[in-house]
Amino acid sequence: MTVEDHSLRLLLAGIDTYSQPVVYMHEDCHVCRSEGFRALARVRIDCGDRWVIASLNVVTDGDWLPVDAAALSDTAWAALQPGDGARGVFSHPEPPAAASVIRAKVYGERLGQAQFDTIMRDALAQRLSDLDLAAFVTACAADRLDFDETIGLTRAMQGAGETLDWGDRLVLDKHCVGGLPGNRTTPIVVAIVAAAGHLIPKTSSRAITSPAGTADTMEVMAPVALDIPAMRRVVEAQGGCIVWGGGLRLSPVDDILIRIERPLDFDSEGQLVASVLSKKAAAGAKRVVIDIPVGPTAKVRSQAAAAALSARLEAVAEAIGLDLMIQISDGSQPVGQGIGPALEAMDVLKVLRRDPDAPADLRDRALNLARVLLDMGGGTAARHNRARELLDSGEAERRFMAICEAQGGFAEPQFAPHRMPVVAPRDGMVTAIDNRRIARTAKLAGAPQRPRAGVLLRAQRGDTVHRGAPLFEIHAETPGELAYAQDYAASHPAMFRIEEPS
Structure with a gap:
């Protein structure tokens, strides 16, 4: 033939x-x-x-x-x-060498560095089907990766792509493990740290299981799909950037695994650590702060879980040469008012612009992380006010706008055309907000694929509300998506727990 x-x-x-x-x-x-x-x-x-x-x-x-x-x-x-x-x-293609390695992991065998390298090579070469990759992701879920395997996976993911070299300059970075809607501190932190004269080339992911990732939110305001030369030009000119990591071939297998994790709607602790730290190392970072929000409906639900995740992060960071600082934060309710790319971008701009209506919790979280990074960059106790000075003086805002212009130009975020309030069913005090159900409502409204879609919070935990007062607004770009999200919200009234006055 x-x-x-x-x-x-x-x-x-x-x-x-x-x-x-x-x-x-x-x-x-x-x-x-x-x-x-x-x-x-x-x-x-x-x-x-x-x-x-x-x-x-x-x-x-x-x-x-x-x-x-x-x-x-x-x-x-x-x-x-x-x-x-x-x-x-x-x-017919040759059978991928990784197939037998994945099968071994499915049956409970521990994998070594060479085996993880094989899986990453075959995944990057597209020799593995989505079924193969789903089997691998599932076999590594929960606690099925020990510390040594997590280190091996991290090194394999970094080794499959490029690693940026910034010479002898100190490179700072930050990350939040997620699970807390609206916690969009990164653009604010990058602006402050870059304005202070440090290098912070921030690469970010798109949403996996959330209504918005940092890249989704930043893309509302400026282009994020830069290649490495363009990213370098931005960082050399402004000291920082906020770009999508998927276009840079920095730990490129991570984006392949994220594609699998998104429809499965989970990511395991070991894979989370490997994903985060492989990208930090590949971006050339030397000192990194990790924010771990803890709350009953956050990704990390207890102090014990936070301690276990911290231990794994610290072990892997030490093995690959990263200086790591971990911050445990309150994850009991969403941060800011907006949930969804455009609405979160509006919150970020309010903080940077010192707007009187800026969400105080977002501002405080960003300032705390920026202070830690400035100290890691060689600051002293006197620098604890430096982050606040840069924000309050407008220097951080100016640096953020310069970064946006360097990445391709700034655009003002806009509201969605269709909105619907969800109101309190009774008088009382808001005592709890379900992060997961609020996030689910925002996703059903269209976020993050529809950038203007999401949820705008009108009440927070501790607020006293009256029957008929708005708890939150659903924002959507089409009537159908609005109705879909509204139906979900109506069927889950307990996402806001309101205790009646005694």
């Missing part, structure tokens, strides 16, 4: 498969039949000097796909970049 017998015309399917290469073939296609390809099979496609391994979807009905052609998802098309009339040559 000749190469031509294995080839098909390549068409663009126009289907977004969220970073997973997918190929579509008609069930009567001669290549599909002769090669014995079945649905979800892994298929290698060569086109010129490019190749990709894709998952097969078989078309059983309809005339949209000819039998002598194969349609490629957006991701597969971008990988091959075929020209007009191009043909792809189809074959």
Whole structure:
């Protein structure tokens, strides 16, 4: 059989498969039949000097796909970049070496450094299907990675990408482990630390299980999908940046794993540590502060869990050469007023602009983290007021705006066109707010994919409210999404616990 017998015309399917290469073939296609390809099979496609391994979807009905052609998802098309009339040559790929390693982990074996390296290499080369990756993520969930394995995974994730070198300059960084809606301290901290003259090249993720990640919020105000040369130019000019890490190939396998974790709606402690610290090391950071919010509906729910996570973070940081400081913070309720990219961006700007309505809790958290970083950067006790001075004087705001301009230009965040209040069912005091259900409401309203969608809080824990007073507003970009989120909120009235006056 000749190469031509294995080839098909390549068409663009126009289907977004969220970073997973997918190929579509008609069930009567001669290549599909002769090669014995079945649905979800892994298929290698060569086109010129490019190749990709894709998952097969078989078309059983309809005339949209000819039998002598194969349609490629957006991701597969971008990988091959075929020209007009191009043909792809189809074959069975070699079995990935990582498959047996993942199977070993599923059955409870401990993995060594070389085995983690194998998994990361095959994941980066797209030799692993989403089913393979889901098996790996699940096999590492809960407490199934010990300290040595977490160190091995962290090193493997860093080693699979690039590591930035900033020479002999001290590079500072920060991270929050998440689980607390609205806790968008990063843009404020970066602005303060950069204004103080330190280097803080902040790479951030998009949301995994939350209504907004730092990259989602920052993208409302400025471009974040920078490459490494552009990022360097921003940092050299302004001392800091806030960019999306997915475009930089710094721990690139992390973004592949995040793609799997998002629909599963979980991330394990070991993978969380490896994700965070591999990216910090890859960005060239030397001293890092980690914020761990603790609360009954936060990601970390108890002081004991915070202590366990802290111990793992500290062990891995020491092994890879990072100086780490951990801050345990209150995670009992959301931070600020906005939950969702644009609404959180508005909170950030209120703090930087010293607006009288700026959320005090967001301001205080950001100042505390900035103070810690300034001390880690070589400050003394006298510098404890330096962070506040930079914020109150407007220096932090000016530096933030300069960073935005250097990243491609500033844009003012806007409100969504559709809004609906959710009101208190009785008089009383708000004694608890469920972080997870508030976050879920914001996601059902469309966040983070719809940047203006989310939840705007009108009451906090400790506030006295009257029946009919707004507890929060749901913001959405379409009426359907608004109604969807409103239905969820109506069916979960306990997300705000209100105790009646005695």
